Amino acid sequence: MKRDDALWKGILEDLFDDFLRFFFNNADEIFDMNRPFEFLDKELEQLFPTSEDEFFPKYVDKLVKVFTKEGSEQWILVHIEVQGAKDKTFAQRMYTYHYRIWDKYQKPITAFAILTDSNKHFYPTFFEQELLGTKIRYDFNAYKVLFQNEKDLDQIDNPFAMVILTVLTALQKGKVSNEELFNLKINLAKRLLSKNITKEKIRGLMNFLKLYVRFGNDEFISKFDKEVDVITNKPVKTMGIEEFVLDRERRVGLKKGIEIANKKKDTIFVKNLLEKTDFNDQQIADIANVTLEFIAKIRKNK
Template identity: 55%
Template sequence: MKRDDSLWKAILEDVFDDFLRFFIAEADSLFAMDKGFEFLDKELEQLFPTNPDDLAPRYVDKLVRVFLQTGGEQWILIHIEVQGNSDPTFASRMFHYYSRINDKYNHPIAAFAILTDGNKLFKPTQYKQQCLGTTLQYTFNSYKVLEQDPVKLAESNNPFAQVILTAWTAIHHKRRKTDALLEEKISLAKHLLGKQYAKPKIRALMNFLKLYVRFGDTIKDRIFEERLDQLTNQLPQTMGIEEFVIARAHQQGLAEGEKKALDLMIRALIRETDFSDDKIAGMAGVPVERVARLRKKRS
């Protein structure tokens, strides 16, 4: 859990502009992106000091000062919580964070909860308290990774969508055999290399993928690293990964390992989604008959 916490904290800083664009459609017109962002982690720790001897679970939290396009020094605060288990006190904790942050800064606060647990029934969106005619209600943005469409995430050009896709894969890995997870992780790496992102973001996203989706098997870790090295060494500098794979397929046909990887991905989509054969075929870049054949074998 501590490693996951560190990974989330790092990736949120590496692609924070993309986080804003992912959740707020008008982010570029609303925020002065060129002014950068101020991460207030130390200030947040001072507001919520921890006891080194306390064995209670830690939480991923970020507080960021974001400047507005309105000019001058106008700014708001973005509070982010990444929650990995179905804690019944989570909504209450979100409110207490809001209350203390508001007391210290007296500035508008937008709060986002990213829920990375596997419990379909856990989706807190508000904290409410009532007493003798007095009512308090605090509502925050709540985003459940488990509910997301992996195809739409893969199609998105926003780097933060690839972070969510990685987290979605990690949530589902307990249902899959290690071999299947290995091929899915390799497919994610191929997909990521095909995106036209800046190199620092590619590097940050790839590190997140490598460390966040885990096998618990050193042999599989080594195989993944070897396959990743092959991909990065074979990829021409002027060609995206998808174009490279298609060109090579036309020249010499798909290698047996690539056929297996595609079949595993297709089977995962058949198993985990209600997509039609046509949609899955379009995503995988294969004839619809191939999808239908794999679906028939499953039934």
């Protein structure tokens, strides 16, 4: 699954109150929901500078300042792994986040790891280290999306449950056909619209569903958009011949621009793989999702 860092960061900010209620049954008794949440992305980035290396792993993480009903501050670290693969260093990284944040702020921390991968054997919940009588154990909240029950989630009256249902739907990609994935996605959209959720949150959730669950070809993307327009009773805009011609030219130009941009990105990516790895042409073709002819052309022009 491709990384969806921006999507996760956005939906967490849109639904952070629902996130708290999803994981804490008595959230409204613990947290002061009337006081604004403060998302400390810049502060977190100072503690964990991002690498400019394209091959260096990237993670989705949020640090949020939340006030309790008692008036004291709580620092909540939400660490979301969207890379669908086992990571042996994950628990250690969670521990590293904890001690660096504690060292800077000296405030209580509760940490969450939301695991969105498809590996049923990957389920880290703690980090432990012991040597000659000295022992450290760091436990954190871990939530494995793969293990959740769709029917149970559908019964939960919380918008964040729809986020988890969206990830469960995305995990079906590659296991079902585009037509089946389309039906799953439309069904989830209908269920979302039937919920008692504010328009602002529905808009955020619908965008998350639209962009997070990806089809294998453009035909189903257009088909999904049209079907959503129908079920949301969005009026169909008619256009005259002038508008039609301009719209067609705009779409043709946009498509060509996207094709050129994608080809340029593929070229850079393949060049990096050729220069920085020992992968053979077939392995690179599989990773970059390009043809062997494309790779041969780049080798020739190096």
